[in-house]
Amino acid sequence: MSLSTNCPLCGSTDFETFFTLPRVPVICNQLWPDDAAARAAPTGAIDLAVCRSCACIWNSAFDPERMRYSPGYENALHFSPTFRAFADELAADLVDRFDLKGRTVIDIGCGDGHMLDLLSRHGAAEAIGFDPSMEGVTSPFTEREGVEIVPEYFRSEQLDRPFDAIVCRHVLEHLDEPRAFLKDIRAAIGDRDVPVYIEVPNARWMLDASSMWDVIYEHVGYWTEPSLVTLFRRAGFEPTQVREGYGQQFLMIEARPGTADPYYLHPDTRSVLRLASAFGEFARTDLKVWRSRIGALEGRAVIWGAGSKGISFANALHLSGQEIAAFVDLNERKQGLVAPGVGVPIVAPDALGEIAPSLVLISNAQYLDEITAQTRGMGLDPAFAVVTG
Incomplete structure (x- = not known):
């Protein structure tokens, strides 16, 4: 499916572009050894679009062929005491509510394994992560017994071992085919009753705050509650909880396996369409204000x-x-x-x-x-x- 002509969630061609940036780094979290290499970093365009049918927001100019995650990609937040406190509380909560003490949890897109280590510390017997950026990279967070990172992209056939929960944090927004990804997770679960926790940047907060700085090329999707619930129901999951966290900047959904509803549409899409329109207008003004302030x-x-x-x-x-x-x-x-x-x-x-x-x-x-x-x-x-x- 071409993202330039179809909504990646519902397939509709009825969408509008509400914000553009012509030249941005393709991977802003890929850092470089010197000034020349940094200035020559690959760039791409952002044409932020919103679907009038399902309220999905995505970069219609996104080209998946340009994305190459490799060692050197660095987006860890756990060097901040503020973030560490949030992550530790989240891990303890997931282990408690999902009854993971002495059990196995899978983390898709685990990065350096910080969350794996926290889940293990709070009682999980095995914490297994998948992340291709960890190929050839060592991490202090895998030193605990039962913590493992598989340096590969996740595929459902890799989960040929028992597992009791799936966690996936800040991955979905990077995927140009989110339905296929969720369906792959659903296939891996099969007929078991396995809880799923997925966390993404909260696009409603981004729209409310008019934070254009949260629009980056490596994020093809920008998820609000209506579009995220629609995605889960169409992929065969029953959402059990949707909430905001980390100062409302994160959107967190929990779900259990259910029956796919391929035509589901969330009833609250109009508010997202209004926010998207206002975001585009404010962002253009805000750019001028900041340029003037920095210049003076x-x-x-x-x-x-x-x-x-x-x-x-x-x-x-x-x-x-x-x-x-x-x-x-x-x-x-x-x-x-x-x-x-x-x-x-x-x-x-x-x-x-x-x-x-x-x-x-x-x-x-x-x-x-x-x-x-x-x-x-x-x-x-x-x-x-x-x-x-």
């Missing part, structure tokens, strides 16, 4: 957070090293590398003393208190501005 800045600025929000912000505004001295990030695996597109280096927080920024741009308000406290604890007193949230 006296002194040096840094962006704290070399993740998708911060890197998207810098690229959408076409910022350079003259306007942004550095990205700051707690993730040691990012430090010393260079952000794609803009070619701005990533440094540790202790580099702020030498940079002496007059402005710290915080890419995600979720970390506002954490970042301001750490910066002022270093004896610095810059202005702070939140990019989104």
